[in-house]
Amino acid sequence: xxxxxxxxxxxxxxxxxxxxxxxxxxxxxxxxxxxxxxxxxxxxxxxxxxxxxxxxxxxxxxxxxxxxxxxxxxxxxxxxxxxxxxxxxxxxxxxxxxxxxxxxxxxxxxxxxxxxxxxxxxxxxxxxxxxxxxxxxxxxxxxxxxxxxxxxxxxxxxxxxxxxxxxxxxxxxxxxxxxxxxxxxxxxxxxxxxxxxxxxxxxxxxxxxxxxxxxxxxxxxxxxxxxxxxxxxxxxxxxxxxxxxxxxxxxxxxxxxxxxxxxxxxxxxxxxxxxxxxxxxxxxxxxxxxxxxxxxxxxxxxxxxxxxxxxxxxxxxxxxxxxxxxxxxxxxxxxxxxxxxxxxxxxxxxxxxxxxxxxxxxxxxxxxxxxxxxxxxxxxxxxxxxxxxxxxxxxxxxxxxxxxxxxxxxxxxxxxxxxxxxxxxxxxxxxxxxxxxxxxxxxxxxxxxxxxxxxxxxxxxxxxxxxxxxxxxxxxxxxxxxxxxxxxxxxxxxxxxxxxxxxxxxxxxxxxxxxxxxxxxxxxxxxxxxxxxxxxxxxxxxxxxxxxxxxxxxxxxxxxxxxxxxxxxxxxxxxxxxxxxxxxxxxxxxxxxxxxxxxxxxxxxxxxxxxxxxxxxxxxxxxxxxxxxxxxxxxxxxxxxxxxxxxxxxxxxxxxxxxxxxxxxxxxxxxxxxxxxxxxxxxxxxxxxxxxxxxxxxxxxxxxxxxxxxxxxxxxxxxxxxxxxxxxxxxxxxxxxxxxxxxxxxxxxxxxxxx
Numbered sequence: 001x002x003x004x005x006x007x008x009x010x011x012x013x014x015x016x017x018x019x020x021x022x023x024x025x026x027x028x029x030x031x032x033x034x035x036x037x038x039x040x041x042x043x044x045x046x047x048x049x050x051x052x053x054x055x056x057x058x059x060x061x062x063x064x065x066x067x068x069x070x071x072x073x074x075x076x077x078x079x080x081x082x083x084x085x086x087x088x089x090x091x092x093x094x095x096x097x098x099x100x101x102x103x104x105x106x107x108x109x110x111x112x113x114x115x116x117x118x119x120x121x122x123x124x125x126x127x128x129x130x131x132x133x134x135x136x137x138x139x140x141x142x143x144x145x146x147x148x149x150x151x152x153x154x155x156x157x158x159x160x161x162x163x164x165x166x167x168x169x170x171x172x173x174x175x176x177x178x179x180x181x182x183x184x185x186x187x188x189x190x191x192x193x194x195x196x197x198x199x200x201x202x203x204x205x206x207x208x209x210x211x212x213x214x215x216x217x218x219x220x221x222x223x224x225x226x227x228x229x230x231x232x233x234x235x236x237x238x239x240x241x242x243x244x245x246x247x248x249x250x251x252x253x254x255x256x257x258x259x260x261x262x263x264x265x266x267x268x269x270x271x272x273x274x275x276x277x278x279x280x281x282x283x284x285x286x287x288x289x290x291x292x293x294x295x296x297x298x299x300x301x302x303x304x305x306x307x308x309x310x311x312x313x314x315x316x317x318x319x320x321x322x323x324x325x326x327x328x329x330x331x332x333x334x335x336x337x338x339x340x341x342x343x344x345x346x347x348x349x350x351x352x353x354x355x356x357x358x359x360x361x362x363x364x365x366x367x368x369x370x371x372x373x374x375x376x377x378x379x380x381x382x383x384x385x386x387x388x389x390x391x392x393x394x395x396x397x398x399x400x401x402x403x404x405x406x407x408x409x410x411x412x413x414x415x416x417x418x419x420x421x422x423x424x425x426x427x428x429x430x431x432x433x434x435x436x437x438x439x440x441x442x443x444x445x446x447x448x449x450x451x452x453x454x455x456x457x458x459x460x461x462x463x464x465x466x467x468x469x470x471x472x473x474x475x476x477x478x479x480x481x482x483x484x485x486x487x488x489x490x491x492x493x494x495x496x497x498x499x500x501x502x503x504x505x506x507x508x509x510x511x512x513x514x515x516x517x518x519x520x521x522x523x524x525x526x527x528x529x530x531x532x533x534x535x536x537x538x539x540x541x542x543x544x545x546x547x548x549x550x551x552x553x554x555x556x557x558x559x560x561x562x563x564x565x566x567x568x569x570x571x572x573x574x575x576x577x578x579x580x581x582x583x584x585x586x587x588x589x590x591x592x593x594x595x596x597x598x599x600x601x602x603x604x605x606x607x608x609x610x611x612x613x614x615x616x617x618x619x620x621x622x623x624x625x626x627x628x629x630x631x632x633x634x635x636x637x638x639x640x641x642x643x644x645x646x647x648x649x650x651x652x653x654x655x656x657x658x659x660x661x662x663x664x665x666x667x668x669x670x671x672x673x674x675x676x677x678x679x680x681x682x683x684x685x686x687x688x689x690x691x692x693x694x695x696x697x698x699x700x701x702x703x704x705x706x707x708x709x710x711x712x713x714x715x716x717x718x719x720x721x722x723x724x725x726x727x728x729x730x731x732x733x734x735x736x737x738x739x740x741x742x743x744x745x746x747x748x749x750x751x752x753x754x755x
Contacts, residue, residue: 001291001363001384001392003266012279014397015410016268025259027054032061033082034090040136046078051259057082059253060192060230063095067198067231069239070258072382076232077132079255080194083230087114087191088163089140097191097226104224110188117186117227118166118194123147124336125196126166133164147171159183169201170490173212177441178485180219188223193247198231198239199375199421201246203667203694204430206423208490211434213247214425214451215441222442234382236375236662242421248451263385265393267414269407272397272726277302278601280348280368280396281309287392288346289315291363292339295348296380298369298398298664300324301556304528305600306348306368319345328508351376364392370403372664374413399725401655401714402665408717422662422695425453429692432459433488436468440478440485444469498544500527503537514544515690518592518613519559521546525595526557555597555606560736563590565671565685567678568619576704577752579627583701586622586687588669591615596736605736621693623700625708626681631751632674637744642682645744646672648728649711650684651737652745655730656711657686661699665732668696682748708752715746 007013026048029038041049049057056068056079068076086092093114120126126145133143143164144157148171155175158165159182167176176183193216195201201209213229220227231243231252240254273279280295284306287293295310297303307322314320321344323335338344351371365384371377377395385391395413397403406413425431435452438444439460449456460476463469470479478484489497497511498521510529512520517539520527525536527548533556534548568585575581592613597606637645650672654665669689676683688694700707718727723742730737 001287002390003268003392004290007268007394010270012270012273014269014271014407016266017410017414019262019265019267021264022260022262024261025051027051027259030054030058030061030082032086032092032094034086034092037082037085037089037138040138041078043137044132044135046075049078049082050075052255052257053079053082053259055257056080056230056253056255059255060228061086061094063228065229065231065243065247065249065252067233067239067243067252067254067256069233069236069254069256070260071262072234072379073385074258074260076196077129080192080230080232081133084116084164084192084194085136085138085141088116088142089138093191095228097224104188108184108188108223110185110223113163113185113189114191115162115186115189116164116192116194117172117190118164118196119169119172120166120196121168121200123149123168124332126168129196130166133166146176159186162186169209169212172216173208173437173488173490174485177212177215177219178437178483180222180441184223187220188225190220190225190227192230193227194230194232195243195246196232198233198242198246199236199373199379201242202421202423202662203688203696204424204427204690204692205491206246206421207425207427207430207694208434208488210246210248210423210425211430211452212490215434215438217247217249218438218448218451219441234375234379237420245421245423245425248425248453264390265381265385266390267381268392268394269410269413270394270396271407272399272404274399274725276368276396276398277305278309280306280366282313283366283394283396284310284346284348285313285320287364287366288320292342292344293346293364293366294362294380294383295346295366295368296371297348297350298371300350301528302368303348303350310346310348314346316345319343321347323347323349327510351380362391363389364394367393367395369396369398369400370406370658372658372667373662375662377413399729400665400731401652401711401727402658404718404726405656405659405710405714420662422699424693424695424698426455427692427694428455428459431455432463432468433484435460435476436463436478437484437488439469439476440483443472443475443477445475498539498546500529500534500536500546500548502534503547503549509534509548512546517541517544517546518616519561522559522592522595522611522613524557524609525559526553526555528556554600556600558596558598558736559592559611560594560596560608561590561592562735563588563669563671565589565622565676565687567624572701576625576708577754578631579625579752581623581625581701581704583623583698584621585619585693586685588618588620588687589615590618608736618691620688620691621695621697622685622687623697623704624679624683624685625704625752626676626679626683627748627751628681632682635744635747635751637741637747641741641744642674644739644741645748646674646682646684648723648740648742648745649748650686651728651730651733651740652711652715652749653684653686653708654732655727656714657696657700657707659710660703660707661696663694663696665730667694669732705753708749712746712749712753715742715749718742 240252311317381393539546570584573582
């Protein structure tokens with residue numbers, strides 16, 4: 001789809017990029033690829049591979065870990081399938097699995113057969129890759145999917161016969177590793193592990209997955225295997241370093257010179273709009289009339305609202321749908337099939353679809369708000385033009401500091417992404433539970449520090465003192481009858497998800513992360529599922545079940561909260577302008593105290609209601625800066641205006657941290673005060689949003705100068721008079737954005753950027 005004139009000429013269009021198409025650079029198949037594998041790939045259109053596919057395949061076949069960091073639709077699948085097919089189909093391996101591995105397998109009575117494992121962040125992506133394998137028609141591959149939807153016979157086939165298992169980290173963590181004795185055949189023959197969408201494993205989720213991969217490597221060695229990892233990623237910086245951090249392996253070969261063909265692309269940046277949801281719905285409805293269009297939103301609620309309103313505007317309402325996380329499996333599969341068949345012309349979705357399905361033939365992509373990182377944005381953009389036709393991509397900027405900043409700096413958007421994924425495998429709240437799980441799988445010893453790092457013995461001893469583990473001369477053991485893995489949710493620090501149940505039928509209609517339960521499932525909260533609003537009646541914190549009734553309110557709810565920060569430990573500090581910036585551990589207290597009802601169309605506040613919910617406590621990591629009293633007193637800010645200036649500064653800092661660190665504002669939080677009791681000074685905190693920290697605050701400390709320069713530029717360039725969502729008004733503010741002083745915030749940040 002070429003850039004429509006009506007879109008190019010619209011006054012809301014700030015700038016656009018035209019990227020011409022790119023021809024492919026091919027290379028011959030490696031000599032070790034068999035004729036039948038070549039024929040199977042040729043039948044799917046791969047007569048000759050692209051140069052980067054061959055480079056990555058050769059490295060993996062030679063026994064090296066590989067990171068393939070090329071663009072969306074650049075054929076990374078072929079890059080890792082070539083060595084996997086050589087091993088699983090033809091029995092060819094270009095490297096020795098491990099010293100003495102054959103003896104270990106022989107002693108254990110394991111067959112000498114090569115296997116491979118594919119892991120993706122979502123079930124749908126694994127199913128999509130399975131379809132690719134099935135279409136090759138190579139029966140000797142014996143590929144299968146393995147996830148929570150797999151039945152007993154599918155699981156048995158995977159254990160006893162499969163050569164290539166396509167799954168996700170959650171399934172590996174909960175089912176395969178705890179039952180590793182039953183998977184001895186597969187683990188003992190494991191030669192390759194593919195980590196697809198590797199850039200998605202960041203923050204605490206990334207730290208959890210890093211521990212799961214270390215547990216996998218440890219058990220593979222027990223069965224005589226030492227698999228090679230292939231990390232497939234969108235274009236992020238230092239993808240080889242990301243791979244090393246994820247799997248704890250060394251010497252990762254980086255392949256990032258994209259040799260695939262690319263369709264011509266028109267990429268449009270639209271200025272921030274106060275009616276973003278309506279604009280997105282109108283654009284989705286109009287573009288869907290000319291070609292298949294995806295509208296990627298930044299929240300589940302927004303996906304539902306955009307789809308709902310687009311259906312009202314579309315000529316064929318039945319061709320518009322929503323797709324988001326939290327849907328039941330059968331609903332997801334039905335929507336995916338309709339999109340692939342072309343029955344659906346427009347879909348408003350979250351990144352559950354972005355990660356989930358290899359959709360071809362998209363004519364246009366609309367990003368409804370910046371998705372948090374440039375890599376994620378280009379991942380969305382890459383869904384358009386996959387069949388070689390011209391592609392259209394549109395970024396609809398939110399009234400948000402980061403979105404506004406990027407629209408003013410299009411060179412940052414149109415350039416190659418330079419972000420590096422941030423994760424912290426040493427987070428004790430992650431390491432401890434996984435050491436317990438590893439001890440149940442096989443007793444821990446000091447030698448396992450090779451997998452879990454130098455903190456193993458200290459953390460294992462602490463777990464012993466807590467009664468979690470028991471130490472004996474041979475190592476640390478798990479002494480309990482229940483499973484250790486059941487206490488670990490890879491995608492949440494708070495345990496298993498909360499379920500939303502239809503009060504009338506008892507059916508589960510959706511799921512919510514426990515960390516968000518107080519904010520989204522409080523009594524009288526409006527919960528939206530597949531375009532339908534539901535009113536929450538009650539939430540049981542013990543069973544983690546909320547009951548709701550289908551209703552039709554023309555409003556949505558926004559929670560209000562209060563909180564505090566106590567400094568636990570200061571890891572490091574340094575000068576920042578005329579102030580001091582520090583990083584360390586903090587204890588957060590938070591309480592949802594009430595909620596607002598806002599008009600669904602205008603966002604106008606109708607009323608406010610109180611709530612009586614418990615105080616939550618959490619220790620995490622934070623970056624904060626302080627100003628000495630003499631500097632604060634010399635500012636051109638009246639004492640009565642100072643609280644509002646500090647509050648606005650906090651909001652702007654949270655909003656712009658993602659400009660320098662690959663996170664989004666929902667990953668972090670903050671607090672500000674004119675005089676904090678622990679510092680005695682004016683203090684602004686920005687903290688990680690999960691227990692133990694996620695690494696984002698640490699990166700904020702490291703990049704404090706560029707971070708706060710970006711904040712200062714946004715505050716001084718925003719055209720509003722008193723503050724707006726594009727600079728200091730925050731959608732996550734627990735006090736409803738009360739008392740904000742934009743001018744004072746600019747004066748405060750100015751002194752941080754001096755010198």
